[in-house]
Amino acid sequence: MKHAVFGAMIAGAVGFATTAGAVTEIQWWHAMGGTNGERVNKIAEDFNATQSDYKVVPVYKGNYTETMTAAIAAFRAKEQPTIVQVFEVGTATMMAAKGAVYPVEDLMADTGTPFDKAGYLPAVISYYQTPEGKLLSMPFNSSTPVLWYNKDALDAAGAKVPTTWDEVKEASEKLVANGMDCGFSFGWQSWVMLENYSAWHDLPFATKENGFAGFDAELVFNNDAVVNRLQQIADWQGAKLFKYGGRRGDSLPMFTNGECGMWLNSSAYYGSIKGQAKFNFGQTMLPVDTAVRDKPQNSIIGGATLWVLSGKSDEQYKGAAKFLAYLSTPEVQAWWHQETGYVPITTAAYELSRSQGFYEKNPGTDTAIKQLSLNTPTPNSKGIRLGNFVQIRDVINEELEALWAGDKTAKEAMDSAVERGNVLLRKFERTVAR
Amino acid sequence: MLKRVHYSPSLLPYLLVAPQVAITLVFFIWPASQALYQSFLIEDAFGLSTEFVWFENFIALFKDPIYVETFWRTAYFSLAVAGLSMGLALVLAAFADRVVRGATFYRTLLIWPYAIAPVLAGALWVFMFNPTLGIVAYALDALGIEWNHKLNGSQAMLLVIMAAAWKQVAYNFLFFLAAMQSIPKSVIEAAAIDGAGPVKRFWTIIFPLITPTTFFLLVVNMVYAFFDTFGIIHAVTQGGPANATTILVYKVYNDGFVGLDLGSSAAQSVILMAIVIALTVVQFRFIEKRVEY
Numbered sequence: 001m002k003h004a005v006f007g008a009m010i011a012g013a014v015g016f017a018t019t020a021g022a023v024t025e026i027q028w029w030h031a032m033g034g035t036n037g038e039r040v041n042k043i044a045e046d047f048n049a050t051q052s053d054y055k056v057v058p059v060y061k062g063n064y065t066e067t068m069t070a071a072i073a074a075f076r077a078k079e080q081p082t083i084v085q086v087f088e089v090g091t092a093t094m095m096a097a098k099g100a101v102y103p104v105e106d107l108m109a110d111t112g113t114p115f116d117k118a119g120y121l122p123a124v125i126s127y128y129q130t131p132e133g134k135l136l137s138m139p140f141n142s143s144t145p146v147l148w149y150n151k152d153a154l155d156a157a158g159a160k161v162p163t164t165w166d167e168v169k170e171a172s173e174k175l176v177a178n179g180m181d182c183g184f185s186f187g188w189q190s191w192v193m194l195e196n197y198s199a200w201h202d203l204p205f206a207t208k209e210n211g212f213a214g215f216d217a218e219l220v221f222n223n224d225a226v227v228n229r230l231q232q233i234a235d236w237q238g239a240k241l242f243k244y245g246g247r248r249g250d251s252l253p254m255f256t257n258g259e260c261g262m263w264l265n266s267s268a269y270y271g272s273i274k275g276q277a278k279f280n281f282g283q284t285m286l287p288v289d290t291a292v293r294d295k296p297q298n299s300i301i302g303g304a305t306l307w308v309l310s311g312k313s314d315e316q317y318k319g320a321a322k323f324l325a326y327l328s329t330p331e332v333q334a335w336w337h338q339e340t341g342y343v344p345i346t347t348a349a350y351e352l353s354r355s356q357g358f359y360e361k362n363p364g365t366d367t368a369i370k371q372l373s374l375n376t377p378t379p380n381s382k383g384i385r386l387g388n389f390v391q392i393r394d395v396i397n398e399e400l401e402a403l404w405a406g407d408k409t410a411k412e413a414m415d416s417a418v419e420r421g422n423v424l425l426r427k428f429e430r431t432v433a434r
Numbered sequence: 435m436l437k438r439v440h441y442s443p444s445l446l447p448y449l450l451v452a453p454q455v456a457i458t459l460v461f462f463i464w465p466a467s468q469a470l471y472q473s474f475l476i477e478d479a480f481g482l483s484t485e486f487v488w489f490e491n492f493i494a495l496f497k498d499p500i501y502v503e504t505f506w507r508t509a510y511f512s513l514a515v516a517g518l519s520m521g522l523a524l525v526l527a528a529f530a531d532r533v534v535r536g537a538t539f540y541r542t543l544l545i546w547p548y549a550i551a552p553v554l555a556g557a558l559w560v561f562m563f564n565p566t567l568g569i570v571a572y573a574l575d576a577l578g579i580e581w582n583h584k585l586n587g588s589q590a591m592l593l594v595i596m597a598a599a600w601k602q603v604a605y606n607f608l609f610f611l612a613a614m615q616s617i618p619k620s621v622i623e624a625a626a627i628d629g630a631g632p633v634k635r636f637w638t639i640i641f642p643l644i645t646p647t648t649f650f651l652l653v654v655n656m657v658y659a660f661f662d663t664f665g666i667i668h669a670v671t672q673g674g675p676a677n678a679t680t681i682l683v684y685k686v687y688n689d690g691f692v693g694l695d696l697g698s699s700a701a702q703s704v705i706l707m708a709i710v711i712a713l714t715v716v717q718f719r720f721i722e723k724r725v726e727y
Contacts, residue, residue, distance in 0.1 A: 069691050072479050093694065097480040245566070246584035247674065253566045391693035401676035405585050420500075427695070431478040431485075 024315045026323065027081035028058045031067040031304065032141070035271060039339055047326045054319030056083075064090075064304065065390065071309070075100055080309045082316045083323070085140060087304045088127060092211065092387040094307055095136060096432040102308040102317070104324065105135040111321040119346045120328075123298060123372035127383035128305050131212060137305035138324045139345040141336070143268035144299045144368045145192040147287060151280040153180060153261040165229065165287045168262065172241035175261040182243035183236070184262035185251045190396040191302050192264050193230065194221050199381035200286055201225060202297040206425075209379035211386040215429045219392070219421045222414035225292045231410035234403050244404040247397055252276075266302060267368035270341025283364040285371050297381045298374040303342060334358075343368050387428025392421040466707065472700035479694040491701035500677065501685070501702075508681040511595065512659035519599035520651055523606030528636060530607070531614040541611065548604035552662060556669025559597040583671065587678030590671045594679050597670055598663045606651050613647035614640055653717050660710060682706050 032040045037060050044056040061067040064087035071084040086094055094101055108115035117125065117135060124139045147168075149161055157178035159171035172183020186192050198205040203225055208217035236242045243260060245251025249272075255263035256276040264286065273281055288296050306327075308320055326332065333349030336342060338358050344350045350369060353359065359366045375381075386392060399417040402408040408416070473491055477484045495501045530540055547555070562570040563583060571581040583590040617640060625635050664683050667673060673680035673688060680688065683706060690699025 065692050069694065072694065076481050093479055096478060097482055099482050100480045244582075244585050247672075250584065253564075257566065259566060388693065388695070391689070391695070394688070394692070397674070398676040401585065401674060405587065405676065407676070427476075431476060431483060 023055045024319050026056045026319045028056050028083040029061045029067055029071055029081040030085040031064045047323055056323050082312050082320050083306050085304045086307050088302050089389045092385050102310045103136045104138045107308050107321050111318050113321040113325050124345050137307040140306045141342040142301040142303040143266040143342050144301050144372050145196050146267045146283045146367045148263040148283050150261045151282050161284050162287055165289050168287050176240050180261050182260040183241040185243050185245045185254050185260045186264035187249045187251045189400050190393045195384050196299050199300045200296045201292045202378055202380050204380050210384045215432055219418045222418045227410045227414050268341045283367045299371040300383050388424040391424050395420045469700045469703050473704045476697045491697045504685050511681050512656055514595045515598045515659040516655035519602040520606050523603045523610050526607050527610035530611055544607050545604045547601055552665030553669045555601045556666040560670050563593055585675055590679050594667050594670050597666045609647050609651055613644040617643050
């Protein structure tokens with residue numbers, strides 16, 4: 001009996017060793033929960049089915065922050081995954097960690113994987129390139145903020161879909177007069193109302209090309225345009241034109257249950273809104289502040305990319321390169337884009353979606369991509385690359401909440417956010433200077 | 435003259451305390467010393483470049499008005515949680531002590547909240563008070579109170595205090611009730627014969643006699659409010675709005691695990707450790723003297 005158990009153990013161990021030798025397992029840590037998590041699993045399964053040398057194992061590690069922290073902690077303990085999904089805010093941190101990341105462009109070249117950078121959308125990859133133009137991480141899920149509107153409510157109130165902030169006010173007034181609880185709300189407020197507002201109006205968010213040209217950048221978003229816009233929105237709260245509903249996507253229910261008629265947030269909420277809203281909805285481009293500029297510049301992306309971490313075997317890297325190439329194929333990208341509302345990262349995927357008639361069947365779903373490619377990005381609209389940006393966004397959230405609560409004016413809140421943010425920037429500069 | 439007793443040296447006592455010492459070393463001394471070391475460093479997130487800066491992290495903290503605010507907020511929060519949960523538990527225990535029929539049933543019901551994990555407790559309160567979907571928020575709205583703890587800092591604070599206190603009531607209740615039931619019935623009956631009513635009996639006999647328990651619970655509750663409320667705050671407000679519910683332990687987490695500023699986070703946890711040690715010492719040294727055992 002004892003021998004039998006022992007024998008079984010040996011057989012098991014040998015069996016395990018042979019399978020481990022034949023198939024290289026590639027750990028992929030991601031932050032996609034819920035339905036998107038299932039889609040991530042499907043991508044990995046589909047890839048695994050295309051070949052038998054590598055097995056990509058997706059592991060859900062919590063939200064963006066938790067996933068990034070987990071990967072960093074794992075790296076410090078030398079247990080890091082091969083591929084990790086990191087949100088755009090973490091880009092500067094990842095970039096600065098030169099010994100920890102394996103630039104995707106190098107990975108593709110070293111493993112001899114065909115890789116055509118020209119096929120990717122400029123507005124998407126410019127966010128993740130070094131100043132010399134080397135692509136560091138593979139764009140995976142990218143989105144941009146748009147204006148979501150409740151079509152039925154707007155029609156009932158006799159309001160038209162707004163294109164400027166003046167029209168947002170007008171439409172909100174009509175919505176409230178028609179019995180709605182609030183005109184509009186928004187989420188991810190630093191991203192939507194500061195970072196994208198600045199890019200949209202070609203205003204600098206920070207010096208040094210928003211941080212792209214050096215770690216000694218300083219925040220400059222306490223300018224008149226931003227301050228006036230925010231102050232006005234804060235003042236609108238009295239007439240219920242605007243209602244604050246929390247950080248990130250917390251205010252989504254306010255839009256989907258018909259409390260607010262308009263909502264400014266990521267295009268990637270398409271799937272959620274489609275599932276929850278019991279009314280006709282649409283999406284359109286962000287409103288323009290005519291006091292600042294007549295025509296919008298372009299919006300910037302949010303979302304996440306896949307970073308390859310260093311310290312893994314060549315076999316692992318070959319598999320990772322193959323997987324990233326698979327991920328960028330038009331079929332996979334178009335499917336991902338149409339299911340989730342994230343932007344297709346390659347021109348081919350966009351063309352494929354168009355030829356499949358997706359945009360005709362779902363009007364407005366190309367708003368995000370149109371916004372991103374509206375104009376050639378300027379230094380103000382390429383993106384944001386600032387260290388400690390997670391904390392800076394927290395600071396901005398805190399100051400904005402003080403503004404919405406009426407504890408501070410927009411000027412006070414933005415001055416304080418800039419001052420506190422700059423302290424964080426200097427601290428980061430110090431850790432990367434050496 | 436007393437005869438001095440000599441024991442032959444034996445390995446046994448060392449062996450017997452060894453597990454305890456080992457556990458303390460592995461789970462307290464070692465991580466604590468790591469935190470202390472980390473608090474002297476400024477480091478990037480990956481630990482690729484490290485600079486030893488002595489007390490710079492600590493100095494930066496005390497120069498930061500937001501950190502100092504967090505101190506006062508934590509004191510307020512802890513006292514409120516301890517006061518509310520102990521007060522409620524005392525009242526409930528005093529009533530339960532007098533119940534004769536169905537006592538076990540009441541007790542069981544009152545103990546239930548303690549079995550709920552902090553995050554779940556937080557989630558329950560979030561559902562009830564969600565400004566858009568919550569049933570309590572809806573009721574408050576009907577009463578003309580606009581509830582939005584995502585914007586209103588005082589409401590957010592009130593909510594986390596209620597959630598944290600609610601969760602601790604059961605624990606306090608259990609101890610208070612046990613203490614009350616260990617008071618000899620003869621003492622209370624004697625007072626009753628002398629004409630003392632229930633309220634007078636409570637304040638002159640029961641309350642003084644349970645002070646050791648009250649004191650013990652005060653220490654436990656303060657430590658609870660300082661550390662264990664993390665899960666509730668994380669689930670309910672995540673420290674917001676505008677930092678209104680960020681207490682010290684939440685800031686340690688936020689700066690270290692969200693902001694990836696390990697040096698400052700470690701410095702904060704060292705300070706937190708010092709505070710709790712000091713608090714416990716003060717409580718045992720000074721307050722205990724006034725306690726009647």
